[in-house]
Amino acid sequence: MKYLSEFRNPEAAQNLALKIKEVTKRNWTIMEVCGGQTHSILKYNIDELLPDKIRLIHGPGCPVCVTSLEMIDKAIEIASQPDVIFTSFGDMLRVPGSKLDLLSVKANGGDVRMVYSPLDAVKIAQSNPDKKVVFFAVGFETTAPANGMSVLRAKELGLKNYSILCSHVLVPPAIEALMSGFNSSINGFLAAGHVCTVMGYEEYLPLAEKYKIPIVVTGFEPIDILQGILKCVTLLEEGKNIVENQYSRVVRKEGNLAAKEVIKKVFEITDRKWRGIGLIPKSGLKLKDEFSDFDAEKIFDIKNLQVDEPEVCIAGEVLQGLKLPIECPAFGKECTPENPLGAPMVSSEGACAAYFHYKKVKIN
Amino acid sequence: MEFQLSCPIPKSEYEKVLLAHGGGGTLTHQLISKMFLNQFGNEYLNELHDGAIFEISGNKFAFTTDSYVVNPIFFPGGNIGELAINGTVNDLAVCGAKPLFISAGFIIEEGLEIEELWQIVLSMKKAADEAGVMIVTGDTKVVEKGKGDKIFINTSGIGLVYEGLEISPKKVKSGDVIIINGRIAEHGIAIMSEREGLEFETKIKSDTAPLNGLVEDILKVSNKISVMRDPTRGGLASALNEIASSANVKIEIYEKEIPVSEEVMGACEILGLDPLYIANEGKILVFVDESDAEKVLDAMKKNPHGKESRIIGKVIEEGLSLVTMKTLIGSTRIVDMISGEQLPRIC
Numbered sequence: 237m238k239y240l241s242e243f244r245n246p247e248a249a250q251n252l253a254l255k256i257k258e259v260t261k262r263n264w265t266i267m268e269v270c271g272g273q274t275h276s277i278l279k280y281n282i283d284e285l286l287p288d289k290i291r292l293i294h295g296p297g298c299p300v301c302v303t304s305l306e307m308i309d310k311a312i313e314i315a316s317q318p319d320v321i322f323t324s325f326g327d328m329l330r331v332p333g334s335k336l337d338l339l340s341v342k343a344n345g346g347d348v349r350m351v352y353s354p355l356d357a358v359k360i361a362q363s364n365p366d367k368k369v370v371f372f373a374v375g376f377e378t379t380a381p382a383n384g385m386s387v388l389r390a391k392e393l394g395l396k397n398y399s400i401l402c403s404h405v406l407v408p409p410a411i412e413a414l415m416s417g418f419n420s421s422i423n424g425f426l427a428a429g430h431v432c433t434v435m436g437y438e439e440y441l442p443l444a445e446k447y448k449i450p451i452v453v454t455g456f457e458p459i460d461i462l463q464g465i466l467k468c469v470t471l472l473e474e475g476k477n478i479v480e481n482q483y484s485r486v487v488r489k490e491g492n493l494a495a496k497e498v499i500k501k502v503f504e505i506t507d508r509k510w511r512g513i514g515l516i517p518k519s520g521l522k523l524k525d526e527f528s529d530f531d532a533e534k535i536f537d538i539k540n541l542q543v544d545e546p547e548v549c550i551a552g553e554v555l556q557g558l559k560l561p562i563e564c565p566a567f568g569k570e571c572t573p574e575n576p577l578g579a580p581m582v583s584s585e586g587a588c589a590a591y592f593h594y595k596k597v598k599i600n
Numbered sequence: 601m602e603f604q605l606s607c608p609i610p611k612s613e614y615e616k617v618l619l620a621h622g623g624g625g626t627l628t629h630q631l632i633s634k635m636f637l638n639q640f641g642n643e644y645l646n647e648l649h650d651g652a653i654f655e656i657s658g659n660k661f662a663f664t665t666d667s668y669v670v671n672p673i674f675f676p677g678g679n680i681g682e683l684a685i686n687g688t689v690n691d692l693a694v695c696g697a698k699p700l701f702i703s704a705g706f707i708i709e710e711g712l713e714i715e716e717l718w719q720i721v722l723s724m725k726k727a728a729d730e731a732g733v734m735i736v737t738g739d740t741k742v743v744e745k746g747k748g749d750k751i752f753i754n755t756s757g758i759g760l761v762y763e764g765l766e767i768s769p770k771k772v773k774s775g776d777v778i779i780i781n782g783r784i785a786e787h788g789i790a791i792m793s794e795r796e797g798l799e800f801e802t803k804i805k806s807d808t809a810p811l812n813g814l815v816e817d818i819l820k821v822s823n824k825i826s827v828m829r830d831p832t833r834g835g836l837a838s839a840l841n842e843i844a845s846s847a848n849v850k851i852e853i854y855e856k857e858i859p860v861s862e863e864v865m866g867a868c869e870i871l872g873l874d875p876l877y878i879a880n881e882g883k884i885l886v887f888v889d890e891s892d893a894e895k896v897l898d899a900m901k902k903n904p905h906g907k908e909s910r911i912i913g914k915v916i917e918e919g920l921s922l923v924t925m926k927t928l929i930g931s932t933r934i935v936d937m938i939s940g941e942q943l944p945r946i947c
Contacts, residue, residue: 240865240869241928244928244929245928245929246856246928246929246930249928249929249930250929250930278933279927279933280927280928280929280931280933281927281931281932281933282929282931284931284932285929285930285931339618339619339620340615340616340618342619343616343617343618343619344616352796352871458927458928458929459929572939573626573939574626574627574630574939584872584942589939592936593934593936593939594933594934594936595934
């Protein structure tokens with residue numbers, strides 16, 4: 237835990253804030269990609285320590301927020317079936333679908349269970365052979381290896397009642413989509429440390445070059461984030477469009493080879509719809525055909541879903557860094573964590589929820 | 601108050617009760633204010649204290665009730681029985697009352713092992729003896745298999761309020777110092793690790809304990825206590841928000857002073873949970889005039905249940921209902937009431 241407290245050290249934070257002020261000469265907009273970083277920035281009010289010239293905007297890196305509404309509605313439809321045990325990570329349970337969320341399905345009598353690992357869902361399948369056990373496999377590259385492992389384990393055990401509802405998304409295509417947009421004002425990125433722990437950062441090298449942007453692989457503790465910002469601003473001021481690794485205590489350039497191997501074995505790249513953003517080509521993972529027996533989308537052939545996104549919600553613009561949560565007319569009024577209109581107000585990693593919890597006074 | 605036939609909670613928001621309605625956060629408070637207070641409200645209930653305080657023949661009494669539905673019923677550091685006694689003892693103690701009599705209502709699910717029930721009864725007896733209370737009335741119901749969760753226990757308690765003592769959230773004022781008697785979040789994490797089969801290197805134990813002795817020691821050295829509260833469900837953050845809201849004051853707490861064990865901090869990091877919102881069972885928050893703060897702190901430290909007492913914050917302004925925290929890195933942020941159940945994050 238000493239290792240953790242070092243990354244929350246007040247003197248180190250103040251020193252870094254001072255250095256950032258010294259280095260910053262021009263206005264810069266930096267996007268943190270990961271929802272965990274957004275949460276840390278708001279939780280420690282890191283903005284307060286930065287010069288006005290630096291504007292932090294929040295990216296689409298909350299896996300709960302970007303899972304498409306269609307997929308949530310599919311999950312709700314599957315979870316509502318009587319012979320199903322539907323399993324999910326905790327923060328997916330509250331995300332609103334078109335009409336319900338998974339917690340409401342549970343309140344209506346559905347067997348919806350929160351698990352900490354997809355391997356726990358496999359265990360549930362083993363001990364409930366008369367039920368179909370489905371795991372909601374969402375998340376970025378970070379959760380893909382464990383979710384893939386669950387499929388391999390279920391296959392090894394010969395389970396016929398385990399499947400995953402696969403909705404994985406990938407970070408580099410999202411950065412590409414944001415940068416190729418007409419209205420991008422992003423000067424630099426803090427790349428998500430956890431994703432790079434799995435994937436490494438080789439994929440970011442061509443992006444930095446193509447879009448002339450520095451990208452700094454960054455961790456989640458306040459000192460990590462301040463160091464990431466310092467590195468990013470320094471690169472911007474020096475006009476260097478390269479990739480640097482602030483999170484070197486965890487991240488290697490090539491990533492975690494064993495985890496990447498599992499992803500390669502189980503999944504293949506697919507086009508994926510992102511909630512609030514739309515279809516991003518080659519931005520997701522789906523199960524390979526050889527694992528189709530474990531693919532919930534194929535087992536439960538759900539069609540004719542009427543998908544309705546609330547009109548007033550600007551989650552898409554928030555997720556693209558085009559608007560701040562407080563610029564939404566529904567923020568804190570029709571849309572609150574108790575009655576979220578969009579996913580970013582739900583997840584602990586969602587930008588709207590973070591603003592709601594930590595910045596309420598400024599908003600008021 | 602006029603009797604309303606239509607439900608004051610708009611049906612469009614929630615057609616059914618969710619688990620989060622019992623989580624101690626915003627939804628619980630919505631139920632309490634819009635539904636229960638709406639219909640049951642009176643001068644005692646409206647105080648929203650841990651128990652009602654009323655006077656009979658010149659003596660002031662505190663009356664409280666609580667139900668215990670913990671799963672699993674046996675957990676590291678205790679079981680549902682001692683929890684049910686300690687919880688009600690503590691609710692009386694924080695009202696400034698000496699706990700006297702307790703009732704115990706058992707709702708038992710068919711199939712519970714008699715041996716397990718016996719263990720629960722023994723630990724209730726032991727907890728009652730330690731707190732110096734008598735279990736004077738009770739009730740037993742058995743429900744069909746599948747219609748309960750092994751055992752639910754309801755306890756109510758009556759205590760005699762110490763003479764001349766008046767403590768209430770409404771007495772909280774600018775300058776009051778906030779003291780806690782030790783490390784937070786241990787009960788919630790102990791339950792969670794047992795329930796979810798999470799294995800941490802160190803076993804985290806529940807902090808369940810009777811606090812009436814500690815409260816007595818506090819009241820012996822100071823008559824300037826504004827309010828006391830046991831931050832159970834909803835954790836430290838919810839208890840502070842409740843007081844800030846009842847007293848209409850701004851509270852500032854200091855992150856570096858809030859005692860959290862390394863084990864609990866590690867578990868929270870892994871699960872993506874904030875220890876400020878996790879349940880405690882043996883903790884007490886004391887709001888005391890700053891002139892008596894050191895005296896109270898010393899007295900608390902001398903009690904076995906208060907050895908690790910710390911000043912964790914201060915009331916800094918009146919007329920604004922808010923809790924803020926000086927973070928470890930020197931910035932300030934809001935500590936909000938939790939919205940529902942804390943759910944572990946994805947990654």
